[in-house]
């Protein structure tokens with residue numbers, strides 16, 4: 001029987017060093033982890049051995065099965081694309097908003113839930129997770145038990161925290177499992193992996209997917225920062241080293257909510273560029289830029305940008321306490 005790597009779920013093999021699941025032949029019978037996972041977990045090394053999976057392919061596979069689905073999303077990656085994927089899951093499902101401790105203090109957990117239900121018309125249950133002492137995990141465990149759910153898939157975008165979720169669940173249940181490999185870079189888990197946590201609960205980890213129209217997949221796990229700008233007439237905002245620009249009318253203060261590590265990727269630009277795509281932002285609406293963050297405008301305005309339309313979304317704002 002083929003053994004699998006407990007770190008990434010790949011079948012262990014000793015024929016091709018550059019492919020997933022590689023382990024030297026003399027270790028294949030007793031190793032718990034493939035060489036890539038071992039080196040990532042012990043030496044912080046990075047290596048790419050597989051391409052990100054297609055979300056629709058994963059969901060098609062899961063839809064053929066009748067098992068419950070726990071779908072993880074972190075707040076900055078919450079957008080129509082992700083919600084459409086969630087809604088395309090036919091099985092009974094739960095939406096978990098993860099890394100919520102990184103949200104600014106003025107956004108409370110009940111606000112997040114009400115907001116998602118209202119804006120994206122999500123009727124499935126929603127739970128919040130994130131923060132110190134495995135916040136939210138016990139409540140999710142109790143929820144699963146109360147609803148008689150003993151086996152569930154964990155699905156979601158790469159880096160949303162699926163494998164960390166299983167490790168955290170193992171901690172509170174005191175399960176003696178081998179820790180799953182988790183990492184701040186995308187594409188860590190490579191295959192489905194069934195993890196029996198106790199007599200009552202088995203979770204199935206899965207490879208994450210990426211949002212194809214995301215401008216940046218370099219997420220961090222740091223607090224969401226707010227960067228505020230008040231632009232003059234001949235100034236704009238430049239993104240990702242002059243790849244994209246946004247012209248904003250003078251006198252409209254804006255705040256950018258992001259967790260990009262490198263502040264230089266979002267900067268004031270002392271020039272107005274010629275840009276085609278004009279967008280009207282109403283009072284109390286935000287601009288969502290896939291992979292970069294959320295822009296909050298102080299008042300109703302018109303902006304111009306060269307960001308492709310499939311990478312942006314305008315939606316009612318969570319800031320300002322409307323969803324309390």
Ligand SMILES: Nc1nc2c(ncn2[C@@H]2O[C@H](COP(=O)(O)OP(=O)(O)OP(=O)(O)O)[C@@H](O)[C@H]2O)c(=O)[nH]1
Nearest residue numbers: 130158159160161162163164182183187188189208
């Ligand atoms: N701040 C914060 N970071 C988290 C939380 N959960 C997970 N992370 C971090 O998010 C990163 C990604 O976590 P993983 O568990 O590897 O994510 P994944 O969804 O399994 O990713 P793939 O296997 O690539 O699909 C890691 O650096 C985790 O430490 C959380 O609740 N809060």
Ligand SMILES: [Mg+2]
Nearest residue numbers: 162163188189
């Ligand atoms: Mg994972």
